[in-house]
Amino acid sequence: MNAFNFQNKNLYAESVPVSDLMNLYGSPLYIYSKSQIEFNWKVFENSFGAHPHLICYAVKANSNLAVLNILANLGSGFDIVSLGELERVIASGGDPAKCVFSGVAKTENSIRKALEYGIYCFNVESEGELEQIESVASSLNVRASISIRVNPDVDAKTHPYISTGLTENKFGVSAEVALSMYKKASLSDYLDVCGLDYHIGSQITDQSPFIEALEKALDLIEELKSENIDLDHIDIGGGVGITYDQEKIISIEDYINRVISKVGSMKILAEPGRSIVGNAGIFVTKVEYLKQNDIKSFAIVDGAMNDLIRPALYSSYHEAVSIQEKSKGVTDSWDIVGPVCETSDFLAKDRELTLEKGDYIAILTAGAYGFVLSSNYNSRPRVPEVMVSEKSHSLVRKRETIESLFENETIFKDEVN
Structure with missing residues (x-):
């Protein structure tokens, strides 16, 4: 069984287009089957x-x-x-x-x-x-x-x-x-x-x-x-x-x-x-910028190593696909990198994809040791999780807010007794 597959050039989670889920729940996003x-x-x-x-x-x-x-x-x-x-x-x-x-x-x-x-x-x-x-x-x-x-x-x-x-x-x-x-x-x-x-x-x-x-x-x-x-x-x-x-x-x-x-x-x-759970989940992230120099091409996305650390921690490979197959865009071998201020902040390297700003990339086989290893590094809220069952879907963890990151913190007051 493969719950995540392409139908009419669009990636589906069971019977739901992943694009519909992204439009509803936002990016980045974990999706489970x-x-x-x-x-x-x-x-x-x-x-x-x-x-x-x-x-x-x-x-x-x-x-x-x-x-x-x-x-x-x-x-x-x-x-x-x-x-x-x-x-x-x-x-x-x-x-x-x-x-x-x-x-x-x-x-x-x-x-x-x-x-x-x-x-x-x-x-x-x-x-x-x-x-x-x-x-x-x-x-x-x-x-x-x-x-x-x-x-x-x-x-x-x-x-x-x-x-x-x-x-x-x-x-x-x-x-x-x-x-x-x-x-x-x-x-x-x-x-x-x-x-x-x-x-x-x-x-x-x-x-x-x-x-x-x-x-x-x-x-x-x-x-x-x-x-x-x-x-x-x-x-x-x-x-x-x-x-x-x-x-x-x-x-x-x-x-x-x-x-x-x-x-x-x-x-x-x-x-x-x-x-x-490994192949029962994917991580989807949005292309914010495309950046190319003489030797490398970077697809800079809104997801990062704090969201999915396996590639940075273990040099792990995850297949990366655009959620919509198309011919329009820039075709190149891309490093898919995030906004965290670390050179190790990458989700995939050297992937042949045709991309434009605003496209969504799915990182496959991310259901195990994905969200559970995520963090708030760089003061980034952790992403939501969605469960899909045939044509139905629901939010099973809300997206964190920036305010929630420091709700348990207080400012030190230097008081002399």
Whole structure:
């Protein structure tokens, strides 16, 4: 399925012309497809079939309440990394009992609130965190369900900033340390050992690292059995890559079937994020000026790195298209750049496009790690988000105002007491 496609030389979001959305909601703008989100989630759901499982969408990929509500209505669980994300899930209609709490720096307050809400389990990242969870559970006189995140030391061969499964990364613990933690947790009156978790990175386009990590995790599970520690589930994390350019991506159905063939009857948790929402969103920006010199041509747009930072942060590629195919204008190889005062402020480089001032350019595959990583750098209000479903559409986040940027600030008054 591709929710964003050209019809009669005009880009559509499902059954709505993108030009109509720009005229109504203004520029820049994030646009999401409800049907694409549902389709992507169901690919995972259908791949598991009757095998016991829980799909926990990684909220950090896109945390808009409308996105979370769509997934909650499908029965999805959620992978959260902060109390704020947990509160978002609940506000959107999600079930805290289907939430796994990941992240390396869970605070005492966030642990307490998560226990009070009754989350599915904590993915424990360190020995100190295990002690903290036990302490908070003891103070509440409850049992905390825990899964220990094992760092399998597997090279996912992805961008180093989104690699999480190597010993040099901050995530998880070694198998040796995990074994010691499991033994300790199994003796506690306030900890319920329920699973094993691993996650090796993001935007992975080869099954091999996933299977290598799985086999290492299963070895540890066998060792735990010899210590009379039986687990209810294995959490295989997320990280399945999507197509931004010419990447050949893995078959989710084939990957899940391989996992099922190796784990027996054990329940499987998965934490997809990018693969659910990545191609379900676009970022659209308006050409303000065209500027050419002897060696470069710049399409200066009203969107910027503060709105979509992936190209600047990761040197990431996003396809860029004019929302209306036409012959009128200047045809050249353009760098699409924004107004932020940084040389790194670009959305795409060297793109063959025919452009005029006032045209709209769509940056594709921007549904994951787009708005959630946006900021107010250069005192720029964050842009609105719109959800489309067939012929209907609605604003799911308003455009910020300049006044809202400093409503929580005050001018210092130097008063002598």
